[in-house]
Amino acid sequence: MPRLQPNIRRTALAACALLIGAASSYADVGLPASAMQIDPFRHVQALQDIATANGGNRAAGTPGYDRSAEYIADQLRAAGYNVRFEEFTFPFFDERSPPVVAFESFTPPREALRTLASSGSGDVAAPVQAVDLGLDEEPLQTSTSGCEREDFAGFIPGHIALVRRGTCPFQTKAELAQAAGAAGLIIMNQGTGDQAGTFGGRLSTQASIPVLGVTTEVGRKLAEAAQDPSLKQVRLKVDVETGTRSTRNVLVDRGETSGSFIVVGAHLDGVAEGPGMNDNASGSAAVLETALRLAKEAGIGMPIRFAFWGAEERGLIGSRHHLDALSEDERRRIRFYINLDMVGSVNFGRFIQLSQTERTAETAGFIQAFIDHFASKNLAVEERSRNQRGFGSDDAAFAGKNIPTLGLFTGASNAKTDEHAARFDGKAGQPYDPCYHKACDTAENVDRVVLRQMTDALTQMLRGARPIMPDR
Known part of the structure; x- marks a missing residue:
């Protein structure tokens, strides 16, 4: 004591x-x-x-x-x-059905996904695009992924943005992703310290696109998928009621x-x-x-x-x-x-x-x-x-x-x-x-x-x- x-x-x-x-x-x-x-x-x-x-x-x-x-x-x-x-x-904010992320033969378990409160609804099928993930650093550093407008330079509207959890609020990441024309946003856990598993969170204002949190493991698989030119689509589904x-x-x-x-x-x-x-x-x-x-x-x-x-x-x-x-x-x-x-x-x-x-x-x-x-x-x-x-x-x-x-x-x-x-x-x-x-x-x-x-x-x-x- x-x-x-x-x-x-x-x-x-x-x-x-x-x-x-x-x-x-x-x-x-x-x-x-x-x-x-x-x-x-x-x-x-x-x-x-x-x-x-x-x-x-x-x-x-x-x-x-x-x-x-x-x-x-x-x-x-x-x-x-x-x-x-x-x-x-x-x-x-109420989740009417469990969220979904899937591509080819990969469907992560339900417990690896968490819809962020105030997420928008949507059933999107689009390519995933990584945003300043910094996953190649050894050891991994604290992430600023998706925290600056410059992070989305070159982002293709209609894609699903993949960012890492890190130093800025979830709201900032969501606003910048929406401004860049993202069809959806997936936030992977940071992967440093004890930040690897499932996490929850809340946006301070209602998003117009689906926003999902995933484990570091799922995020890494999605990052690999973003680099695969043969993979055309990832499905992201969030079904929520707001009011x-x-x-x-x-x-x-x-x-x-x-x-x-x-x-x-x-x-x-x-x-x-x-x-x-x-x-x-x-x-x-x-x-x-x-x-x-x-x-x-x-x-x-x-x-x-x-x-x-x-x-x-x-x-x-x-x-x-x-x-x-x-x-x-x-x-x-x-x-x-x-x-x-x-x-x-x-x-x-x-x-x-x-x-x-x-x-x-x-x-x-x-x-x-x-x-x-x-x-x-x-x-x-x-x-x-x-x-x-x-x-x-x-x-x-x-x-x-x-x-x-x-x-x-x-x-x-x-x-x-x-x-x-x-x-x-x-x-x-x-x-x-x-x-x-x-x-x-x-x-x-x-x-x-x-x-x-x-x-x-x-x-x-x-x-x-x-x-x-x-x-x-």
Whole structure:
């Protein structure tokens, strides 16, 4: 576990004292026995039942998500909370059938292909043309393929553009390919480091052509095909529905939020590929169970807003909508944001995750509070910075408004290291969550023990927070 530097540690302890009313550790603060006996997994199972009854997923804009929001609201109302829904619209994107890439006798497996969100539809048969791939370099370098207009010099309109993932946004590659007259765009994974397998992504604006991500292996085969003068056509098919749909956040306040308050949140929606139990029924269950426990306890402490975000998987839309709808004064009153996204991974680690590179006194105080709690239970935990690929999670929306954040997290699709296997047990070399964004992300893909540990840590930390911090 990383140790805090002396000056930061002194700041952390001072901030922690503010948060918990001069207590130096959470080890002496106990949960009521009745609260500790309630298993947050019951909410995971309820959300699994909802997904099963609604086409196997709970994606934003679907009946499965709407039923999930109603379940959360019903539970909170029964505990005495005043529930409010925050409605908003978002660009809807749904893949009606699996994407296809094929030429001659080569058809890659379905799992090697991923349609980028906001891709256009199309069934194209055309030659593939490589765009500044740089595949001859040894070792491979970070790719700038398709990032500059000059990369498309000599591109033949009507061909399918093949580029490498790399330093510029997918949107840039798509816009330049469209401007060059490409009939479709295939983005192969970069092939450096751990960037070789299947990857997902999102375009910031709707494309007019099909845009597909493929593994490095598939990309290399397509690059070879582009050099074969006898190969006339490659088929690229993407079948998607686009438009606008409405969805909602679920919000409740514990205490009066006219002064400083904390926001604790988790995204409630899942991806269309599966029921989304670890990602992120687990985080929603932990936040919900914590809210239910605290509703039964006397005393207010630091006011808390519990939030269940919609359309996180569409680009953090629910949390961003909430923040944009607040006045500047209301945003300034948010002292801290705590995010729970994937807290039941079956091959878990226990991580306190930061979305900002610089730690504030408040951040250090919350970190120390969690560290003290896990230490009191003899549970290993590690502080780490978020890998900022893609959109991240809802903590990135708050960090973007200069609100201090942290998150609890147990791991996603990346492989567990030997060091983490020694620290947390589990299997080195295997994903923390082998069913990330897959149909197998069911209730069986959630570890009940670590889910409860993370829920208990959140509950215990929030019980100690005191409303004595000045407004920013």
